[in-house]
Each structure stands twice: as structure tokens, then as C-alpha cells.
Amino acid sequence: MPSVFWSNRVSSAAVILGLVASGSAVAQATKKGAAKAVSSTATPPFTTSRGEWPSYTGDTRGSRYSPLDQITAGNFGALEVAWRFKTDSLGPRPEFKLEGTPLMVGGVLYATGGTSRAVVALDAATGQQRWVHREDEGDRGAAAPRPLSGRGLAYWTDGREERILYVTPGYRLIALDAKTGARIPSFGTDGAVDLKTDIDQTILPDLVTGEIGFQGAPVVARNVVIVGAAFKEGTAPKSYKNNKGYIRGFDVRTGKRLWIFHTIPQKGEPGYETWLNGSAADAGNTGVWTQLTVDEDLGLVYLPVESPTGDYYGGHRPGNDLYGESLVCLDLETGIKKWHYQIVHHPIWDFDLASAPILADITVEGKPIKAVAVPTKQGILYVFDRVTGKPVWPFEEKPVEKGEVPGEWYSPTQPMPTKPRAYAQNGISIDDLIDYTPELRAQAVAIASRFKLGPIFTPPVVSKADGPIGTLARGPTNGGSNWPGGSYDPETHTVYVASSNAAPVVLGLVQPSKERSDMNWIAGIATAPGTGGGGRGGGLSVQGMPLFKPPYGTISAINLDKGEITWQVPHGETPDAVRNNEALKGMNIPRTGQSGFIVGTLVTKTLVIAGDPQVTTLPTRPRGAMLRAYDKASGAEVGSILLPAPVSGSPMTYAVNGKQFIVVAVSGGPYSGEYIALRLPDSGQR
């Protein structure tokens, strides 16, 4: 067994039980897969029911679910490395932020990797490379607002031809022959569509440096490929004017544009009036940088839309700003809007809809509902009827605090679901602060006293060196759930989702110099030079520990028939800075979980699987990050193995030759990107 691994083995009796329970299902999955290959007529809908993983979330529904059951509670701890694929050589230098989730179809695994976002096809059983495809984009690639290896790609077949589609850092849509990795000459121009053109606006300042890109996986459904749009981090933009993140669908055969949806309405279109003073003309961003979701049966696309320009300041775009931070439902074939729901009015908290919407066919009080559920940075799961757009459980428009930033426009209310209750911490009060000891609480109170505190939707403030430095917030930017999203179990109608509770951000605003930005206000902290950054007594942590009470991160199971959290467990080892802290010497600290928004969940027949977002070093094992399995019914941890670095992309699973594999992207800190495939040892080797 490789030395980087450390198994928390369970009893051998449980291992045997696990084997007995698992064998038949994988055999069945393999048989079905073989049948599909022979008939060769299978087209989408995408499904994991044949033991494959043909779309970024397994299916196009945001599920991250597989019915495979060879890997169980009884044998998870016995997993070993089947193969590993280091991505260092796929680009000019190693990458340390590998966020991909591969696809697996017909025994071949497809993934993105490397600093210039190459595509590789690997033998799914052995990891041997079949082909690699890389685009050299020169200055255009270097200027990408969303660089590096991206999150994945899309697969399409008509039963005869097989294609892989992905978006380059320079924002071009590429179609490849899945068998060879060669571009499809009949698609776009010699296999590529320039996404900076034919976009109902002129991308400024030019095609090379014009800010727009996408690091997510395109989604293919029926014969349409849909591409998102993303920009640079937006807390301190150079200008209140920016390119607009319109969303487009293309013909997967030809690359021809089928439709475009103006996420910022143009003059004469509904919603334009929600941008007061004609501000829709200049405003930008408002794209979809996370994963899109499609209901292939209903022919509907769900767009989780991000913030308009200026994450924390919206004075240049007064009004509600549709479709900023809205869930938008479009017709798959035409792009015509069916409905929308704005989750945050006049966004000024960076509450981008950051997770793929999850489709769920549920039964509420005896009534079947085709629902869509959206995990959020707020730690609130917003649940809608996905046909009508009406909330499944009523939302209330709750009054929220009006801020005092000069020039800002405030929405007097925000929608708040009555069910399910929030699954993450999303506001800050003194009661939330660390209280292991009175001294630690006092230090935390002293830190907090320099900030404005309040519940969710407490507005940003002008930063003052003598206080408040800003509004201290949990949720905005990197709390709750982010791009890894959640999972959905169609058998139990349960959403599983990770959340980050202890990653506060400072919603402070400063006036930029004219050279820095033409915005009235951008994110910043007013401090006299040399005093910034704080430190253990003055930063956002207390003696290296989170400012807050645990749990710092959780996984929750939310039953959508009832709208209730059925279990919630701290996820992640207690951080070193807590476990070894002098101030806690002699105290017994229960597992705290970890904050971090890279936690993606995978749900199988019996397990919920997720990696720790942080590295820890224990007296009993070397440094590394655990991959954990929970009993999906109870939330009890049933096994874990040590990985050399955190799982930095959502895990996936598949079966080949009667064996179930789990593949995870691993990277972070000093550890460069690597895909690691895990499987059970052959029974003779146990």
C-alpha cells in the first residue's frame, strides 16, 4: 500500500458483509454498460445508472449520485490507489489548484488538467494515457480572468460519433473527437467557436485581453451545448462598466449559436426597468460562473446567476438589478425565459448563486412536485417548483437593514424561505464567538468590537481605521456552499451539502484612487500603513483559531419531502491550530470540522463521500487530508483514508470490469494537482 495512505480500517466482519452486499450491483452495472456499447444507439439523457459518469455532476441534474454499491461502510477504509495521474506536465508549470471532476464513459476517463487547461483521456481501469489535447492561446490565454485547469468538460454522442467539449481559458469552445482527441473540423471554425464573438456586445477592450471567460464545464443536453460566463474577482473592480455575462446555447453538431439570454436585459426587454437610470447599459458581469443544470425531460435549463459589477457596492446600478443573483429557467431549445426568481435583491454581498441547482422529484404532503433546490453561500437551500418557479415552501419578504454608504441604493426587503431552515451559520452575534475559555471569548469580543456585526443581509459599511473597519460577515463571498455544490439522492429525496461556517469576510468599503478604479467605492480596509493585517490579537482569528464556535464546517442531509434537516455532522478533522493550541491544553475538544468551500459531496447507494478541505498532521499519522465516508441514512462516519492533500474537486465514481472506482482531484498548498483513483484491493490480496 502506498505510504501516503493511512486506512482507518473497520472490522473484518464488516468488510465481508460489504463484499456480499456489493458484488451483484456492480456486475449488473457492467452488463448494462456493455449492452449500451453494443447497441450503440444510446443518446442522452445522461445517467449514472450504467456505472458511468457521463456529465459533470454525473447527470445534468446536479445530482452527483451513483447507484454503485461495491464500496461500502464495511470496506471504505480498505480502499487503495488504483492509479494516479499527476498533471504537472500538462502545462508550462505545475498547477496547485486542480478542481476538475472527470467524466467516465465506455471505460475511458476524460479530464482537464494543467495550467493551460489540457484535456486528457485515460484508461479508466489503469490510468494509462490515451491522448492529450492542448490549445496554445498565448497572450489571450495568459489574460484569462478564470485561468488554470478548470472544472471539467462535457460528453456527447449520437450513438455513432462521440465528442468531448470544453471551454479554454481564452474563452473558446472546443469540440474534440472522443476517440482521438483531435478537433472536429465541422464544428465552428476547425473545431473551435470563439466565445468572445457573436455575443450581442463588443467584448472590450479587445479579443485578446477582453475580460470574460469560463472555468466551469459546459453542459450538453439533447443536442445543445450551453456555456457560462465569468469574470475576475469582483470585490474591487477597475470600473463600474464591464462586459456582460450573457449565456448562450450552441448546436453541439455545428457550433452554431442557437440562442442567447441577456442576463442583463437590453432596452425594451422585461427587467431592464429594474436597473434605474438606465444603468443596465454600463453594468456588467452577472454571468454564470458555476455549473448550469438541465432537465432533459422537460427541456428546461436552470441558470444560477452571479452578482452584477461591484460585489459589495451597487451605487452605480440602483434598483433590483435583474437577473443578478437570480435563478433563471430557460427553454433548452430556444433560450426563451420561462420564469425567474431573484434570490437577493440589489446584490451587495457577493451572494453569487455559486452552486449547480439540484433537480429533485419530491412528494410534499402527498403532492408530487418537480422541484429545483439551490444551495447557496447564505447556507440556505432555496427550493422551487421547477415548472412554475413558485417556492415549494413560502418565502417571506423580510425587512432588512438599510445601510449608509453614500450613493448606495438599498432594497428594503429580502426573500427568506420558511423551510428548510438554514444549514449554515450566516450572521454574526457575540454569542457566536469562540468561548472555549473566558480569555478566548474576551479576545474574540475585542476583535469583533472593531467591526459591525449583525444577521444575514447586514449591509457593508464605509471602512474606518478607528472602527468599524467593516461589517464582519459569514456567508458573503466564501461561506455556506460554493461551486462544489451538493448532491441529491433520488431514492430518499435527500440533498447532501457541505457548508463552511468559519470563513468571515470584511464588508468594508474605501474610496479608490482614480487610477485604481472609477467606482465610488471598492472593497478595502482603512488602516494606517503598517498596522494592517492584524495578527493573532487583531486579525480575524483568535490565537490562530477561528473567531467562532465550532462546527467550522458541516455536511447536512436535508429531506426535501419534509423540508427538514435530517442530520448534520461536523466535517473535517479539528485543525492543527486548534488541536495543538496552548490555550486549550488539557481540554477535550470534540471534532470541530473545518471551514473551506472546496468540499464537494458524492452520494452512492449507501454512502456520502467528501474530503477534508484542510491539511492536518496528527501524532498518529503523517500530514494530509482525509477522504471520509458517512452512512447516508444516519450521518455516522464509517470510514476514512488519508490523501496527500485536500480533495480540491468534487469526487466521482464509476465501475469498470466489475470494479468500482472513486476518482478525486487532489491539490493545494505545496502539493501540485493530481487525479487519484481508488478501488478495493483484489480479494486475494486482502
Added chain:
Amino acid sequence: MHFEKRASSPRSVARTVWDSVYSVSQAVTGEAAYAKTCARCHGAALSGGDESPPLTGSGFLGNWNGLPLSDLQTRIRTTMPTDSVGIYDRQLITDVMAFLLKANGFPAGSVDLPKDVEPLKDITIQSSKP
């Protein structure tokens, strides 16, 4: 004078970040560079962004706990900033590291953090006071 203090410390017994390995003036230089280039993604309060991890707190400390400062320097030097890798020289990167050490509450001293790899190999990041 600031520059005179940059004379590299003699290779000595293993030290940790708790041994006052940077100077306040160096952290101030680093802070200005951080504010100019790093803050747009990692945040003015080093709290991270949508695409970028926090650079203070238990997650950051856990990722680097037990590793030499030379590893952190190499990581920054070879990957940051993502859209213009290499614009900062080793000296300025080391100054930014001094700022990160200050922001994470490690004590300052009277001597600058050396910019060369070899002496940095002898300084270990320890999340908690040894």
C-alpha cells in the same frame, strides 16, 4: 538602514516562525505589495475570495504546518499572481511573506526574513507555539 539588515543570517540551528524571523519594516513593504496585487483575489483582510483561499487562520496554517518557508516562497514565486506569474522578484515575494507572518500573528524581530532559498529551508512553519 533597511538594506543593511538584509544581510543573510548565518545558517544555523533549525528555527520556526515563532523565532522572530522577520522585521516590522519588511512586513510594511510586503503589505503594500499585497494590497496592490494580492488583495484583489485574496481579500484586503486576507480572508479569501470566490477563487482564492484565505491566507490567515487555521486552514492556511494547516496547509503549511510543518513545512519550511522555502516551500511557501516557491509556491508563491512559481504561481502568483495567476495572470502575471513572475512579476515580483524574490525579494518582494519574501517581503509579502513577512506580511503574511505578521498577519498570522507570528512575532516580528529586528532582522529581515532572508530572500534566499537555503536559509528559508531552515525556518519551519509551526501553526502553534512549540
